[in-house]
Amino acid sequence: MQGMADSARSIVIENANILDTRAGELIGTRNLRIENGRICEISSSAVGKAERTLDLRGRVLMPGLCDAHVHVVAATASFPDLLKWSPMYVAARAGEILSAMLMRGFTTVRDCGGADFGLAQSIEEGYLTGPRILFSGHAISQTGGHGDMRGPGENWDSCFCCAGLGRVADGVPEVRRACRDEIRKGAHFIKIMAAGGVSSPTDRISSTQFSEDEIVAAVQEAEAAETYVAAHVYTARAANRALRCGVRSIEHGNLIDDSTIDLLLAQDAFLVPTMSTHEMLAIEGVAAGMPKDMCDKVHDVVEAGHKTHAHAHSRGVKMVFGTDLLGSMQRHQLLEFKIRSAFQTPAELIASATATAADLFQMTGDIGEVIEGARADLIVVEGDPLADIEVLRNPDRHLKLVMKDGTVFKDAL
Numbered sequence: 001m002q003g004m005a006d007s008a009r010s011i012v013i014e015n016a017n018i019l020d021t022r023a024g025e026l027i028g029t030r031n032l033r034i035e036n037g038r039i040c041e042i043s044s045s046a047v048g049k050a051e052r053t054l055d056l057r058g059r060v061l062m063p064g065l066c067d068a069h070v071h072v073v074a075a076t077a078s079f080p081d082l083l084k085w086s087p088m089y090v091a092a093r094a095g096e097i098l099s100a101m102l103m104r105g106f107t108t109v110r111d112c113g114g115a116d117f118g119l120a121q122s123i124e125e126g127y128l129t130g131p132r133i134l135f136s137g138h139a140i141s142q143t144g145g146h147g148d149m150r151g152p153g154e155n156w157d158s159c160f161c162c163a164g165l166g167r168v169a170d171g172v173p174e175v176r177r178a179c180r181d182e183i184r185k186g187a188h189f190i191k192i193m194a195a196g197g198v199s200s201p202t203d204r205i206s207s208t209q210f211s212e213d214e215i216v217a218a219v220q221e222a223e224a225a226e227t228y229v230a231a232h233v234y235t236a237r238a239a240n241r242a243l244r245c246g247v248r249s250i251e252h253g254n255l256i257d258d259s260t261i262d263l264l265l266a267q268d269a270f271l272v273p274t275m276s277t278h279e280m281l282a283i284e285g286v287a288a289g290m291p292k293d294m295c296d297k298v299h300d301v302v303e304a305g306h307k308t309h310a311h312a313h314s315r316g317v318k319m320v321f322g323t324d325l326l327g328s329m330q331r332h333q334l335l336e337f338k339i340r341s342a343f344q345t346p347a348e349l350i351a352s353a354t355a356t357a358a359d360l361f362q363m364t365g366d367i368g369e370v371i372e373g374a375r376a377d378l379i380v381v382e383g384d385p386l387a388d389i390e391v392l393r394n395p396d397r398h399l400k401l402v403m404k405d406g407t408v409f410k411d412a413l
Helices: 087-103 117-124 172-184 212-224 236-244 258-266 275-284 292-300 302-314 327-332 335-340 346-352 355-360
Strands: 002-007 010-020 025-035 038-043 052-055 060-063 065-070 106-111 132-135 139-141 166-168 190-193 229-235 249-255 270-272 378-381 399-404 407-411
Touching (some): 087 106, 087 117, 087 327, 106 355, 106 399, 117 132, 172 212, 212 236, 229 236, 270 355, 275 292, 292 302
Parallel strands (some): 010 052, 139 166, 139 190, 190 229, 249 270
Antiparallel strands (some): 002 407, 399 407
16 A cells, blocks of 8 residues: 555554664564554553454564755746746645655655645645644745746835745735734744845845844744744855854754854754755756756855865764755755765654754654654664665655554555
8 A cells, every 4th residue: 555544543563673763673573552643552461452453474664754955846947937826736736745755754844935734734634734834934045045036127016925935025024024923924934034045036046145133033033932043055154154143953054163063062953954955956956947047056055065065064963864855856856865874873854853953843753753652653674784875865665654643544465
């Protein structure tokens, strides 16, 4: 069974070789009992009967994967074109993207611009099949910033569109209002564009965006709502401004330096590198719909990222799995494991996509671990991913079970 939900209120899983994502080791064969979507018991002895029993025969059981930087509505890499699409068409295309993510083993994703309450609710209520969505709503950008998709000769109203990824706000009062509005609409966190980027038509990757007062305002509004701010940045200058203002999550960061790493460590902040999108934009960006002049900007950050992120990891920065892939490139979601394997062990890679991601999402103990009380977001793999990360990169061959909140979506045991 694949792509169809099979729900039971109580499930027993027998002979599971559990992967401890924080310790980075297999803890041996255990039995689990799941009730109403949560793990209620883990034991080396029998855990009783249930509506359904799954015998893993010693296969590896681990928590579902997390992707901390996705754009599930970005069925095209051309954001100006996306603004012209019907929201209903965008939702239909997003459904296809979400289903494919779940079948790769991703049970929670953090959408950094574009998804909204309706899309997340459709997943929760079972109208669409896919991972749990933690969304920022529209990413907040200054005029002419990374979320402003108007070209130099275009002067249409810069207000956000329901099918777009961003909204424009200038000045402290507008930034506060934009943050409050996204939180009102259910946003789990706030995303700001604090620097230039590849996919925007009028800025440079090296630019800083928003005044420090505006960034502080966003952080204050997020903290008031008991959440946090993620910031799109590339350079050390932009990242350092954001971190000094209280931003919790740095997205991309290919051009940061030791001064940024010092701040990341001092403030216990997170880095989400998204290396796969930069690799694939250079190869497939134009075919996926992004104009060539925008794709050309990515060459400035690809090679730098390989060195920068390896160095940040060596110094102990908390690094979270994220991809940021767009359009047809979303099929490369698992490439991130391969790229980062140049400087991270399989155990470290798995932690970045499970337990460390849960910490960033403020969901520690809820997802990212196979422990009592956690959500039954689980995957079963054939082979040992701690010995070879390629086990996770080939879901057609190795991924035998996908469960989210106790509902089985794939069963190839």
